[in-house]
Amino acid sequence: MGLREVLLAVFAFGALAFALAVVSTRNTVYAALEFVAHLLCLAALYCLLDAPLLGVLQVMVYAGAIMVLFLFAVMMLDIQETGRESAFQGPGQVAGALLLAALLFALLVFGADRFPAAALAPAAAPGAPGVGADNVVRVARALFERGALVFEAVGVLLLTAVVAVMVMAKRRLEN
Amino acid sequence: MFGVGFFLALAFALFAVGAFGVLTRRDPLVMFMCIEMMFNSGNLALVALSRYLGLASGHALVFFVVAVAAAEVAVGLGIIIAIFRTEKDVNVDHLSELKG
Numbered sequence: 211m212g213l214r215e216v217l218l219a220v221f222a223f224g225a226l227a228f229a230l231a232v233v234s235t236r237n238t239v240y241a242a243l244e245f246v247a248h249l250l251c252l253a254a255l256y257c258l259l260d261a262p263l264l265g266v267l268q269v270m271v272y273a274g275a276i277m278v279l280f281l282f283a284v285m286m287l288d289i290q291e292t293g294r295e296s297a298f299q300g301p302g303q304v305a306g307a308l309l310l311a312a313l314l315f316a317l318l319v320f321g322a323d324r325f326p327a328a329a330l331a332p333a334a335a336p337g338a339p340g341v342g343a344d345n346v347v348r349v350a351r352a353l354f355e356r357g358a359l360v361f362e363a364v365g366v367l368l369l370t371a372v373v374a375v376m377v378m379a380k381r382r383l384e385n
Numbered sequence: 386m387f388g389v390g391f392f393l394a395l396a397f398a399l400f401a402v403g404a405f406g407v408l409t410r411r412d413p414l415v416m417f418m419c420i421e422m423m424f425n426s427g428n429l430a431l432v433a434l435s436r437y438l439g440l441a442s443g444h445a446l447v448f449f450v451v452a453v454a455a456a457e458v459a460v461g462l463g464i465i466i467a468i469f470r471t472e473k474d475v476n477v478d479h480l481s482e483l484k485g
Binding site: 215218219222225226229230232233238241242245248249252255256259260261263264267268271272275276279280282283284286287298299303304306307308310311312314315318319322340341342345348349351352353356357360361364367368370371372374375378379 | 401410415449456460
């Protein structure tokens with residue numbers, strides 16, 4: 211077992227463990243910090259899976275920008291007020307959700323298992339360099355050649371989100 | 386051991402954990418984090434399959450998913466804060482404003 215396998219095992223276990231910690235922690239701030247750790251584990255997994263660009267993007271956008279937004283919201287909301295009663299729904303609902311989540315997992319595994327293997331045959335030639343070689347160039351080609359229209363649409367989406375948040379904030383000021 | 390199946394299984398497990406969190410937690414912020422977790426499990430599956438198939442288009446798709454998630458978080462947290470400003474309470478069970 212080489213170093214890569216050890217790292218993969220550590221970060222895969224870390225991602226799952228921190229995910230469970232997020233779901234089970236009562237304190238919202240702790241949950242947010244555990245979620246950051248979960249995201250960093252995923253970023254490390256991306257780097258080990260020949261996707262260094264996405265690993266960096268994950269750290270910058272998710273663990274950086276999005277989580278700062280989350281912690282900012284935690285700061286704006288008074289957690290003391292929500293922390294009094296149980297952080298979870300009733301026991302019946304938890305049991306039902308557990309059953310549903312287990313069913314979902316089984317369904318996904320079943321579906322992936324039944325997926326025709328022929329459709330998943332590697333597209334690249336066996337000896338060709340992996341997706342990690344010239345990763346940035348290849349992702350840029352995929353983004354701006356085949357996905358150029360989607361890229362523009364994402365830009366419009368982000369602009370719409372910014373305008374929507376500004377409208378919500380402005381209405382609050384008028385009141 | 387670390388074939389594409391391992392990472393798909395991990396992604397499915399993370400998706401199930403996220404779905405469980407959305408269904409059981411009362412705090413909307415933690416529910417949001419669980420939704421992000423489900424986004425991320427999809428991303429992990431895409432990255433693993435990209436590596437297995439030797440295609441970079443999966444990475445481009447992950448890029449789009451991250452952008453959509455960022456937009457969703459910005460709007461969602463804005464809504465949560467706006468609700469908190471008027472209700473002084475963010476327990477999702479107590480919110481019945483949109484009830485018909």
